[in-house]
Amino acid sequence: MPKVKTNSSAKKRFKVTGTGEITYQKPFKRHILTKKSKKRKRNMAKKGVVSGSHTDFVKRLLRLK
Incomplete structure (x- = not known):
């Protein structure tokens, strides 16, 4: 089974804060x-x-969900 990749454009555009x-x-x-x-x-x-x-939607792109 291959690894699931994070969306490259999303990881450049969004950041998750501490909260x-x-x-x-x-x-x-x-x-x-x-x-x-x-x-x-x-x-x-x-x-x-x-x-x-x-x-x-954004969390799914970043593979946080």
Whole structure:
């Protein structure tokens, strides 16, 4: 029986915190930043938390479930 592999794209995008939450980096912070407001850029710099409806799917990709 072969080993079950973790999804490579998911392991690069998501991290599990000590409390078990799954975090990710928010999108749209790479380029074309001049037209975006300071407030918007500041909020995109924060870590995002995967919502409850998506946690089961992401955990399955990361082989945590």
